[in-house]
Amino acid sequence: MLAFIIRRVFQSVIVLLAVGLVAFSMFRFVGDPIENLLGQERTVQDVERLRETLGLNDPFPVQYARFLGRAVQGDFGISYRQSRPVAQIIAERAPATLELAFVSGFLALTVGIGLGVFTAIRRDGWAANVIMSASLIGVSLPTFLIGILLIYVFGVQLRWLPTFGRGEVVQLGWWSTGFLTQSGLKSLILPAITLGLFQMTLIMRLVRSEMLEVLRQDYIRFARARGLAAKSVNFRHALKNTMVPVITVTGLQLGAIIAFAIITETVFQWPGVGLLFINAVQFVDIPVMAAYLMLISVMFVMINLLVDILYVWVDPRLRIDGRHA
Amino acid sequence: MTVPVPVLSLRDLTVDIPTRHGTLRPVDQVSWDIARGEILGVVGESGAGKSMTGNAVIGLLDPPAHISGGQVLLEGERIDDLPLAKMRRIRGKRIGMVFQDPLTSLNPLLTVGDQLTETILRHLDVDREEAAQRAIRGLDEVGIPSARNRMGAYPHEFSGGMRQRVVIALALCAEPTLLIADEPTTALDVSVQAQIIALLKRLCRERGMAAMLITHDMGVIAETADRVAVMYAGRLAEIGPVAQIVGQPRHPYTDGLMASTPAASAGQARLRQIPGAMPRLNALPDGCAFSPRCPRAQDRCRHDPRPRVGEADARAACWFPIEPEEDAA
Ligand SMILES: Nc1ncnc2c1ncn2[C@@H]1O[C@H](COP(=O)(O)OP(=O)(O)O)[C@@H](O)[C@H]1O
Ligand SMILES: [Mg+2]
Numbered sequence: 001m002l003a004f005i006i007r008r009v010f011q012s013v014i015v016l017l018a019v020g021l022v023a024f025s026m027f028r029f030v031g032d033p034i035e036n037l038l039g040q041e042r043t044v045q046d047v048e049r050l051r052e053t054l055g056l057n058d059p060f061p062v063q064y065a066r067f068l069g070r071a072v073q074g075d076f077g078i079s080y081r082q083s084r085p086v087a088q089i090i091a092e093r094a095p096a097t098l099e100l101a102f103v104s105g106f107l108a109l110t111v112g113i114g115l116g117v118f119t120a121i122r123r124d125g126w127a128a129n130v131i132m133s134a135s136l137i138g139v140s141l142p143t144f145l146i147g148i149l150l151i152y153v154f155g156v157q158l159r160w161l162p163t164f165g166r167g168e169v170v171q172l173g174w175w176s177t178g179f180l181t182q183s184g185l186k187s188l189i190l191p192a193i194t195l196g197l198f199q200m201t202l203i204m205r206l207v208r209s210e211m212l213e214v215l216r217q218d219y220i221r222f223a224r225a226r227g228l229a230a231k232s233v234n235f236r237h238a239l240k241n242t243m244v245p246v247i248t249v250t251g252l253q254l255g256a257i258i259a260f261a262i263i264t265e266t267v268f269q270w271p272g273v274g275l276l277f278i279n280a281v282q283f284v285d286i287p288v289m290a291a292y293l294m295l296i297s298v299m300f301v302m303i304n305l306l307v308d309i310l311y312v313w314v315d316p317r318l319r320i321d322g323r324h325a
Numbered sequence: 326m327t328v329p330v331p332v333l334s335l336r337d338l339t340v341d342i343p344t345r346h347g348t349l350r351p352v353d354q355v356s357w358d359i360a361r362g363e364i365l366g367v368v369g370e371s372g373a374g375k376s377m378t379g380n381a382v383i384g385l386l387d388p389p390a391h392i393s394g395g396q397v398l399l400e401g402e403r404i405d406d407l408p409l410a411k412m413r414r415i416r417g418k419r420i421g422m423v424f425q426d427p428l429t430s431l432n433p434l435l436t437v438g439d440q441l442t443e444t445i446l447r448h449l450d451v452d453r454e455e456a457a458q459r460a461i462r463g464l465d466e467v468g469i470p471s472a473r474n475r476m477g478a479y480p481h482e483f484s485g486g487m488r489q490r491v492v493i494a495l496a497l498c499a500e501p502t503l504l505i506a507d508e509p510t511t512a513l514d515v516s517v518q519a520q521i522i523a524l525l526k527r528l529c530r531e532r533g534m535a536a537m538l539i540t541h542d543m544g545v546i547a548e549t550a551d552r553v554a555v556m557y558a559g560r561l562a563e564i565g566p567v568a569q570i571v572g573q574p575r576h577p578y579t580d581g582l583m584a585s586t587p588a589a590s591a592g593q594a595r596l597r598q599i600p601g602a603m604p605r606l607n608a609l610p611d612g613c614a615f616s617p618r619c620p621r622a623q624d625r626c627r628h629d630p631r632p633r634v635g636e637a638d639a640r641a642a643c644w645f646p647i648e649p650e651e652d653a654a
Contacts (some may be wrong), residue, residue: 218429225383225424226444226495227417238444240434316479318432 008308012301017068019297022212023290024067040193076291081283095175096166097265097272101258103188104196108257109250109267112200113239116207120215120235126129132208138201143260147194147267155189164269195264206249210242217241243314251307255300330401331358332503332535333382338405339394340374340381349606351589353559354395354631358638359535360504365524366550366567367539368582370603371464375539379505381405382537383420384412388636400502418448419640421496422522423506427489427513431480438462438570441498450500463494478641486517490524499526504529504536510545516632520567522549543586552638555579557605558614565639571613576636578615621645 001013013107034047034056051057076086115135119128139148155163167183169176178184214220215238223237262274269275273292279286312318337561340352351374359365362611367375380386382397397405403416408484416422424430432440441460443561443632445451449458457476464472467490489509496504504623506525510518526549529536546553546567553570555578557560581599584626601618604610616626626643632644 044482154356218424218426219432221385221424222430222492223422223432224385225416225422226447227413227415228447229413231446232443241432252537259536315434317481319577 004312005305005309008305012305013303016294016297019063019294020068020071021064022069023293024064026286026290026293027067028063050059071291074208076294077287079285079288080281081280081285086287089276090291090295091174092176093271093273094286095177096270097261097274098257099178099256100191100195100270100272101261102187103192104199105254105257107192108196108199108203108253112203113207113246115200116204117211117234117239118210119204120211121247131204135204138197138234139205143194143198144196144265146266147264150190150194151267159189163190165269173290181279191237191264191270194267195257195261198260199257202253203246203250207239207242207246210245211238214238214241240314244311247307247310247314249302251310255296255303259296260300329361331360331398332363332400333537334360334398334401335357335378335382335395336398337395337573338378338381338392338603340377340386341393342390342526344389345479346607350393351390351559351606352381354554355394355556355561357564359537361502361535362533363551364529364538364549366546366553367554367556368541368543369556370542374506375556376561378420378508379537380540381417383411383422384618385422395640399550403636409587414448417444417501417583418499419501419544420503420505421441421499421501423489423492423496423504423509423513425434425508427485429494430489430492431495433480436477436479437483438478441495442518443474444495445498449511459498460570463498466485466528467477467491467494468520471496485513486520489513489517489521493524493528497532497534500532504534504562505631506536507539508541509538510540510542518545525549543571543583555582558609559606560614561642562615563641563643565641568638569585573647573649575641575647575648576615577619577621577647580647586614621647629630 014087016313019110034050055063076090078084079089082089082300089295115131118130122128141149151163155162162183165187166178167185167187169178169184170180178188222239223233228237260289261270261272262277264270265272265274273295276288277292279285280292335356335358337354337356338352339350339354342349342351353374355374355378360600364416369375377386377390380390381392384407386392392405393406396403399400399419404412407415431437435443438457438560441463442453442456445456445459446453449456460474461476464475467518469475469487469490470538474484480491483491488500504525509525510521513521522545525536525538528534529567538545544637550567551566554564555565555570555576557578563570564580565575565597570579571583574583578599581597581631584597585599604614604617610627612625612627612630613619613622616622619626629644632642634641634643634646
C-alpha cells in the first residue's frame with residue numbers, strides 16, 4: 001500500500017516536471033520576455049543588463065531549475081500586464097473558481113449518482129426514459145450554449161437570477177466567499193449549473209450503465225434470493241460495486257470542471273482564474289498563463305492520486321496487506 | 326391419520342418467455358411434491374429447464390420470463406401469486422437458495438460477517454449481538470475453521486470450496502424449510518465436490534429440511550437424493566425413487582441418460598450415447614418432445630401429447646414405457 005502510494009507520487013512528480021518544462025518553454029519561445037518588459041525606447045545596454053538580471057544568459061537547464069525552484073516556493077514571477085506578483089493575483093482569483101467548481105462538482109456528483117441509480121432501477125419507467133432522453137441534451141450541447149440559454153431564460157426573460165459576476169462577497173482572511181450573502185449564493189446558481197451539467201449527465205449515464213451491469217451479477221441475485229430489502233440490494237450491494245469505475249471518471253471530471261471553468265467564467269464574467277487566464281491569453285501575459293497551466297496540472301495530479309487511494313479504500317481486493325487466505 | 330402437507334408442491338407449473346418470434350415455454354406443466362426431510366434430485370441435460378423451475382419457485386425469473394400457469398405451494402400455501410414485498414419475506418426465510426458459482430455469489434466488497442448478519446437481521450427478530458453469534462455458529466456448522474476470526478474476512482480471502490460453504494451458511498442462516506441448490510458443485514474442484522454434497526446432505530438430515538437438488542451429476546444423485554425428477558425440454562419425463570430411476574427407468578430418455586452416465590451404469594461394458602440433441606424451445610416437435618430421438622417411438626408419440634403412466638410419486642410421461650420384466654430380459 002505504502003509502496004503503491006510512493007510509486008504514484010513518483011509518477012506524479014515526473015508529470016509535473018514535464019508540465020513545468022512546457023510552462024517554462026512558453027517563456028523562452030512564445031514571444032520575447034525582453035520585448036514584453038521593455039518598451040520601444042531602449043538601448044542595447046538596457047537589453048543586455050536585463051538579460052543578465054533575468055538570468056537569460058545562463059544555460060537552459062540552469063534556467064529551468066531556477067524556474068522550478070521559484071515555482072515550488074510560489075513565486076511565478078510578475079504579471080506583464082498588471083505588474084504585480086502572479087501568485088498574488090491568482091490567490092485573489094482562486095476562491096471564486098474553487099467555490100464555483102465545488103458547487104458544480106457537488107451538484108454533478110449527488111444529482112448524477114441519484115439519477116443514475118434511479119434510471120437503472122426504474123429502467124423501463126417513463127420517468128427514467130424522460131431523464132435519459134433529456135440527458136442527451138446535457139451531453140451534446142456545448143457549455144457556452146447552455147450558459148447562454150440559462151442566461152436568456154432565467155436572467156433576461158424571467159429575471160430571477162443574476163447573470164454575471166459573483167454578487168456580494170465576504171472577506172475571510174485572504175479568502176473571499178460568496179456563500180455568506182444572498183446575492184452571492186444567487187449568483188452561483190446559473191454558472192454552477194452550466195459548469196456541472198455536462199459532468200452531471202456523464203456521471204449519471206455512467207452510474208446507470210454500471211448499475212445495470214452490477215444488477216446482473218450473481219451476488220445481486222443471491223442477495224435477492226436471501227430476501228434482502230430492495231433498498232439494501234440496490235444501495236448496499238449494487239451501488240457500492242459501481243463505485244470503482246465511477247470514482248475514476250468522477251475524479252477526472254472534477255479536474256475537468258476546474259479546467260472548463262474557463263468557458264463558464266467567460267460567459268458569466270465570473271472573476272475566477274479561468275477568466276484571468278483568458279485575459280492573460282489576449283495580452284500574451286506569459287507568467288500568468290504559465291502559472292495557471294502549472295496549477296491546473298498540480299490539481300489533476302492530486303485528484304488522480306486521491307482516486308487511486310479511494311480505489312483501495314473501496315475495494316478490499318486491492319489491499320495487498322491484510323491478506324490471510 | 327392426517328397426511329402431512331408437502332413442503333413444496335408444484336402443480337402444473339408453467340413458465341413462458343415471450344419473444345419477438347413467439348412464446349417459448351422453458352417449463353411446461355411440471356408437477357411434483359417434496360416432503361419434509363426429503364431430497365429431490367432434478368436432472369436433465371443443459372437447457373432442460375431445471376434452473377428455470379428453481380427460479381420460478383423462489384420468484385426470481387428474469388423478465389420477460391414469468392409463471393404463466395400452474396401453482397407453487399409452500400407448506401400448502403400458494404406463493405406464486407404473492408406480492409413482491411411478501412415474497413421477499415419468504416426468500417431466505419423459508420426458502421434458501423444456493424447457486425452454481427460460489428466465486429461470484431458473494432459480494433466482493435462486504436465481509437462474510439456483514440453479509441451473514443445482514444441476512445439474519447432481515448429475517449429474525451434478534452439484535453446485532455445475537456445476529457453475530459448466530460452468524461459465527463452458522464459458519465461453524467458448515468465447517469469454516471476458526472469461524473469467529475473469519476467474520477471480518479472478505480470473500481476473496483476464501484478458497485472456492487470454502488466460499489461455497491459460506492454461501493450455504495448464508496442460504497441457511499434464517500433456517501428455511503426448503504433448500505434449492507442449483508448445481509452447487511459444478512464450479513468446484515472435483516476434490517471438494519463430495520465434501521460439499523456431504524455437507525448439504527448432513528444439514529438436510531439434521532434440520533429436517535426439504536431440498537431440491539439440481540445437478541447433472543448422476544453420481545451425486547445416486548448418493549444423495551431420495552427421489553429423482555428427470556426433465557427434458559421443459560417437461561417432466563419421469564419421477565420416482567432414486568433406486569428405481571437409476572436401476573429400472575421406465576422412460577426411454579431416463580434409460581438413455583443412465584446408460585450414458587458412468588456412475589449410474591457401473592458394471593456395463595460401455596457407455597451408450599443417445600443419438601441427436603435436445604430440441605430447441607422454438608422447434609419442439611408435436612407430441613412427446615423426446616420422440617425424434619426415441620428408439621421406441623411410434624406414430625402415437627408424434628401426435629398425442631402428455632402421456633402419463635404410474636402413480637403420483639413414481640410416474641413416467643411415455644406411451645410405451647419400459648416394463649420391469651422387459652429390462653430383465
Ligand atoms: N432470456 C431467455 N430467452 C430465451 N430463452 C431462454 C432465456 N433464458 C433461458 N432460456 C432457455 O430456457 C431453457 C431452460 O434454461 P435453464 O432452466 O437454464 O436450463 P438448465 O438449468 O436445465 O440447464 C433453455 O433452453 C434456455 O435456452
Ligand atoms: Mg441451469
